Amino acid sequence: MRTTVNIDDDDLDAFDAVWQAEGIESRSRAVREAIQEYVERHTALESVEGDVIALVGFDYDHHEVIEDLHTVQHDYQDVIDATAHTHQGEWCMEAVFCRGPAERVRSLVYALRDFDGVRRVTVTSLAAV
Numbered sequence: 001m002r003t004t005v006n007i008d009d010d011d012l013d014a015f016d017a018v019w020q021a022e023g024i025e026s027r028s029r030a031v032r033e034a035i036q037e038y039v040e041r042h043t044a045l046e047s048v049e050g051d052v053i054a055l056v057g058f059d060y061d062h063h064e065v066i067e068d069l070h071t072v073q074h075d076y077q078d079v080i081d082a083t084a085h086t087h088q089g090e091w092c093m094e095a096v097f098c099r100g101p102a103e104r105v106r107s108l109v110y111a112l113r114d115f116d117g118v119r120r121v122t123v124t125s126l127a128a129v
Contacts, residue, residue: 045106045123054098054105055125056112062092064117076108091119 007015019030060069073080079100086093098105112121 041123045109048102048106048127050102051100052098052102052105053125053127054123056096056098056105056109056121056123057093058096058112058121059091059093059119060115061117061119062087062090065115068115069112069118072108072111076104076111079104079108 015030015034016027019027022030024030024033073083073096076098079098080096081099082097084095084097096108098108109121109123112118
C-alpha cells in the first residue's frame with residue numbers, strides 16, 4: 001500500500017542519514033522497520049498487567065506545556081514516586097519514576113504523549129512488581 005506522510009525536512013534528512021548509514025536498501029524498508037518497532041513498543045506497554053515499576057522519560061517545550069504538564073503530574077500523583085528535571089534552553093527533560101497499576105501508568109504515558117509541546121515519551125523500563 002502507498003501512503004503519504006507529512007514530515008519536517010530536517011527530520012526526514014536525519015531519518016535518511018540513519019537508514020543509509022545502517023545500510024538499509026530503501027527508505028520504504030526503513031519506514032516499515034520503524035513502524036514495526038513502534039507497534040512492538042506499544043504492544044509491550046499494553047501487555048503488562050498488575051503493579052509495575054516504570055521509568056517514563058520525556059522532553060518538552062517548557063513555555064508551551066508547563067502549566068498543563070503540572071496538572072497531569074498532579075492528576076497521576078498516585079503512581080508517581082519521584083521526578084528528575086533538567087533544562088536545555090527552552091526545552092526540558094523529565095524523568096518520572098512510577099509505581100502502581102500498569103493501567104494507570106499507561107494512562108499517564110498516553111496523557112503525556114497527547115501534548116503537542118512534548119516531543120517524545122519513552123518508557124525505558126516497565127516491569128511487573
